[in-house]
Amino acid sequence: MLVNVLLALVSFGILIWSANKMVEGAASLAARFHVSNVLIGMTIVAFGTSAPEMIITSISASNGQSALAMGNVMGSNIFNIMAVLGVTAVITMVPVQRQTSLFEVPLLIAAAGLTAIFYYSGDGGERVINRVEAGLLLLGFLVFLSYVVISSRKQVETADDEVKVLPIWKSLLWVAVGLCGLIFGGDLLVDKATLIARDLNITEHVIAVTIVSVGTSLPELVTSVVAARKKNTDLAVGNVIGSSLFNTFAILGLASMISPMDLTQVHDVEMDININLLAAILLYLFIFTGKGRNIERWEGGVLLTIFVGYIAYLL
Numbered sequence: 401m402l403v404n405v406l407l408a409l410v411s412f413g414i415l416i417w418s419a420n421k422m423v424e425g426a427a428s429l430a431a432r433f434h435v436s437n438v439l440i441g442m443t444i445v446a447f448g449t450s451a452p453e454m455i456i457t458s459i460s461a462s463n464g465q466s467a468l469a470m471g472n473v474m475g476s477n478i479f480n481i482m483a484v485l486g487v488t489a490v491i492t493m494v495p496v497q498r499q500t501s502l503f504e505v506p507l508l509i510a511a512a513g514l515t516a517i518f519y520y521s522g523d524g525g526e527r528v529i530n531r532v533e534a535g536l537l538l539l540g541f542l543v544f545l546s547y548v549v550i551s552s553r554k555q556v557e558t559a560d561d562e563v564k565v566l567p568i569w570k571s572l573l574w575v576a577v578g579l580c581g582l583i584f585g586g587d588l589l590v591d592k593a594t595l596i597a598r599d600l601n602i603t604e605h606v607i608a609v610t611i612v613s614v615g616t617s618l619p620e621l622v623t624s625v626v627a628a629r630k631k632n633t634d635l636a637v638g639n640v641i642g643s644s645l646f647n648t649f650a651i652l653g654l655a656s657m658i659s660p661m662d663l664t665q666v667h668d669v670e671m672d673i674n675i676n677l678l679a680a681i682l683l684y685l686f687i688f689t690g691k692g693r694n695i696e697r698w699e700g701g702v703l704l705t706i707f708v709g710y711i712a713y714l715l
Contacts, residue, residue, distance in 0.1 A: 401599055404592040411592065412618070414585035419622040422578025427632055428564065428571040450476075450646045452586040452616035454654075461655035467666045468608045473652045474672035475613025477512070477644045481679040482707035483614075484621045488628045488636045489700025496637060496693045503547065504641050505684045511540060511648040512677040519663065519673050527663040529656040537653030544645050582619040590615035605668050606714050617643075644680075668714075675710055679703075 453476050460469035488494055496505075518533045566574070593611045602611070620643050624636035655661065663669050686699040 401596060404595050408589055408592040408596070411585045411589035414581050415589070415618055415622045416626075418578045418581025418585060419619065419626045420578075421574040422582065423623060423626050423630065423632065424564070425566070425571040425574030425578060427627075427630075428566040429568075429575070431565050432568065432571070450620075450643045450651065452583055452590065452619070453613075453647055454651050455583075455587070456590065456612060456616060457651050457655045458658060461659045461661065464659065466661045466663050467605045467669065468612065469655050470652075470661060470663055470666065470669050471605055471608025471672065472613050472616065473647050473655075474515075474669065474676050475609035476617045476647050477676050478609075478672070478679055478707065478710065479614050479617040480620055480640045480644045480647075481683055482703040482710075484617065484624050485637070485640045485683065485695065486700045486703035486707065487621065488624045488633070488640075489695040490697055490704065491625065491628045492631070492633065493697060494628070494633045494637060494695040494700075496687050496695065497634065498693065499551065500637060500641065501684075501687045501693050504645075505680070505687065507540075507544060507547075508641055508644055509677070509680045509684060511537075511645055512673075512680040514540070515648060515652065516673050516677050519670070522664070525664070527666070527669075529652070529661040529663070531657055531660055534653045534656035534660075537649050538657065541646070541649035541653060544649060582623075586616055586619050589618060605666065609672060609714055610711060671713075675706075678706075682706075 453472055457469045457472050460466075460472065485494070514537065515529075518529050519527055522528050590612055593615050594607060597607050597611045620639055624639050627633065627636040627639065652661075682703065683695075686695050686702075687693050689699070690696055
């Protein structure tokens with residue numbers, strides 16, 4: 401166990417270094433091509449940091465491990481919104497762009513709502529996400545991608561003087577190296593943390609929602625915190641929302657398409673689905689409380705408190 405703990409700490413160091421490099425490269429690309437940081441965060445950064453979830457959920461679904469697959473997706477989304485965005489808001493007040501509050505966050509609520517509807521709509525008490533419902537989720541992902549492409553043509557912003565503009569090859573290199581480091585570090589951390597959890601006799605569902613989902617979402621946490629400390633909150637918000645939408649529409653949709661996800665015997669997942677919907681709704685409400693479209697420090701504290709209570713209940 402000592403070796404596993406040491407390797408877990410090493411993997412966390414890899415995550416921090418990789419996140420720094422990826423944020424540096426992504427911000428440089430955004431400044432050079434006058435592309436909005438939030439759109440960079442919702443595509444390159446969000447999809448890249450969600451790669452560990454994609455790998456683990458797809459493998460779990462193909463192996464018939466519905467508890468692990470669904471727990472990973474729901475746990476990752478809850479961690480993204482309540483822990484990642486909560487920590488980011490505590491570090492610095494997070495302003496939210498108008499189009500993010502009017503389209504992207506409502507789309508996040510719709511994704512969480514669809515998941516709940518699919519879960520509760522089974523016949524005879526069955527809780528199965530079938531291939532038709534998986535197709536609807538994948539369709540939602542196409543809608544999201546189309547929105548990103550259209551927005552990228554309309555939304556521009558001037559280069560930030562505080563952002564160091566690197567040569568294109570170097571920016572792309574840091575994004576690529578950062579993504580690889582995040583995936584490697586995330587996989588290593590999940591592997592070692594899971595071994596530690598099993599030694600402590602923790603159930604598969606709890607492992608999925610806590611160790612696995614938090615482990616695979618650490619890239620989002622590190623990336624968003626680094627972005628926030630560099631005053632690049634657009635990248636942090638885009639990363640969280642993009643990753644959560646990618647998790648639900650693309651990852652859950654793909655996993656359920658590979659093998660219909662039977663959750664009938666996984667009773668604890670009902671709470672995960674409800675908390676996931678609550679997190680999306682609270683995010684929307686917090687944006688419009690107070691002055692302007694901001695997530696303030698106290699609201700970040702509320703999100704963190706709910707997350708801690710949720711994890712404490714599971715444990």
